[in-house]
Amino acid sequence: MTTLDKAPETVDPDSVSNDGKPCGHGRMLRKEDPRFVRGKGHYVDDVQLPGMLHLAILRSPVAHARVVSVDTTAAQEHPKVVAVVTGADLAEKGLAWMPTLSNDVQAVLATDKVRFQGQEVAFVVAEDRYSARDALELIDVEYEPLEPVVDARTALSPDAPVIRTDLDGKTDNHCFEWETGDSAATDAVFAKADVVVRQEVVYPRVHPAPMETCGAVADYDAVNGKLTLWSTSQAPHAHRTLYALVAGLPEHKIRVISPDIGGGFGNKVPIYPGYVCAIVGSLVTGKPVKWMEDRSENLTSTGFARDYIMVGEIAATSEGKILAIRTDVLADHGAFNGTAAPIKYPAGFFGVFTGSYDLEAAYCHMTAVYTNKAPGGVAYACSFRITEAVYLVERMVDCLAYDLDMDPAELRLKNLLRPDQFPYTSKTGWKYDSGDYATTMRKAMDMIGYDELRREQAERRERGELMGIGMSFFTEAVGAGPRKDMDILGLGMADGCELTVHPTGKAVVRISVQTQGQGHETTFAQIVGEELGIPPEDIDVVHGDTDNTPFGLGTYGSRSTPVSGAAAALVARKVRDKARIIASGMLEVSVADLEWVKDDERGGAFQVKGDPSAAVTIQDIAMRSYGAGDLPDGIEGGLEAQICYNPENLTYPYGAYFCIVDVDPGTCEVKVRRFLAVDDCGTRINPMIIEGQVHGGITDGIGMALMEIVAFDEDGNCLGGSFMDYLIPTALEVPHFETGFTVTPSPHHPIGAKGVGESATVGSPPAVVNAVVDALKPYGVRHADMPLTPSRVWEAMQGRAAPPI
Ligand code: PCD
């Protein structure tokens, strides 16, 4: 069902739920913003504790070397230094290595070797931040250089030095092998196809680069045996459990607090050595210890994203019916596999590379390798590798359009899944919950004025101008996930939620997910408010503190709305069920005689069927639940509930994106003239927040398509270690954003909502690249790799392969 533009007049047409009723309170200003715009946000670096010490990390200047010796004598003598800790010190405590969230191990501080430039080698704890940094220079490390492995393509060659000598019996740089789909069936379809298109497509290494870098303040209270850790974590509960397992501390004696987070984008999902160092620092000094990265440390040593070399093949009929897709991927995971992905999915959700199309067969084979680069493979605004998958398929479809000389919009419309095919099980086993793709695609084409733009393009081409029209149609799988298939290091991906309505009818909802700027304090209040008829202003959302919130797996992969959002709606319904019983006592009727009504005047109320005068509001009921007088039999006092929600399936948001670019034939500079995103994320809780999310994601996508890359020289030196070298887009590089939407609610989500936080980062890079390649069509360009900097555009126009950057 698509409730496109079908909302009744009285309802904010921006926000309708399954049954056409308003959901939440629509466009509500964010409750957290008054704090942020007045500089009253409270971030990890704002934490100041009495007697707090400062920690700085010594990092490897080289990519691959044996650590011969680490001499800390001079640093220890620095008057303000309190402690210096090396890998050898940690090894004595059994803490030199830690598990990663993808079942690998990573060095906290190097013992045997350094494996990437920027790797943690030792740390200093000093009285102030400056002294800690100064003292790093007094540590003398002797390195015996080893040949670095920089290029994933040669990592498996027999003469490549073995990076992970720490792993028992390891004789090569192989990380993992993975496949999905049906190889034989796919080969058979390819054999009979009229057309086969093949293209190598590289998604370069990029960095999430959140505004706030990573950091922690650890405070170990030896008297009570309690560790409090303020940290920049997108997943405080999961982190706490891992600290308990690794350090052997009792879990109830660990409190992880994620205060305000200045952007996460997947970068704050992993546990970094720095967090562990801060904990060790506090344990050994008995004082609170703060560690805060600088920008360069963040860019060179924390979780990068992508780094996939993909060879795609698409089989089709000469009329443009896509039959099958096949791909072979080489994945560069850096020195340690630092991806965070559900354990059964080493390549994340890359299995959705079949896109939004109706295929006969599909197959993917992937090889992942270790290289002497920073660890990662994090899901940067991407539900576990979906960004890469969508980029591959959307680039391949455009290559097919090029080869068949077909219009790429027409080609997509011909192949999109039809509404009657949902729920649709893809050839790689993903169950797409709902969709009406063609409606969304047509709406986007109308909004952008597709036919008119093609006419304009033809005219401009006559004049030698390079105008490009690019598009993408994407489907994501977000909301990990059903615990039967998904866990991170053994932790099932269900989320708890607790709701308390106070006697005066104000409420507190405690959630396990962690906002990093998405506006959860607003939208979760809206979800509960909608269910109970309590104004969202009267509902406080508590998050980011393991002592005060229920267990859950955290925020990434756009899972908060699909999982915790569902939990919030259901816990509110549980409270409402209890309220109904209390109301039946108050009104002296049976429960069956009551109906739940919501209106502007009263908010929410239970009313005797057919008698609007006999009603009690949720606020009346709350007071009664705590107040004097008897409650119905078996009903305890108070109005609260808790649940743990295990999603039945992921949710599958989708969208149709259009990008218009102009390429200067002289300078080869790309200017994004227009960008339109039409998203379908099911029921929209707060359209204003959704638009903000989409604006951010488009900006990210333009950045990746046109300028972002973490490159390395042949010695393994990172060439993107500052914002002078690692370019991110500013307001100057992005156009005015155009957005639209359709609403196809998720059938299994209690309010029909799907995630949206990453949609635009997933959908926009292929739209931008497709636009640039389309602009270069007169030069016979079928593909060019990101980032499409002027030099790469120039090379493509010369008919040359892209040079390394
Ligand atoms: N339907 C719907 C959906 C949604 N929503 C909204 O919107 C938002 C979002 O959501 P989601 O989609 O659910 O998501 P989340 O989970 O919450 O979040 C996450 C995401 O989010 C995004 N966005 C953002 N924003 C900001 N500001 N910051 C940040 O950091 C960030 N990050 C990014 C990322 S990257 Mo990953 O981590 O990579 O995986 S994942 C991610 C929120 O508020 C909600 O509520 C609404 O309203 N409706």
Ligand SMILES: [Cu+]
């Ligand atoms: Cu990804």
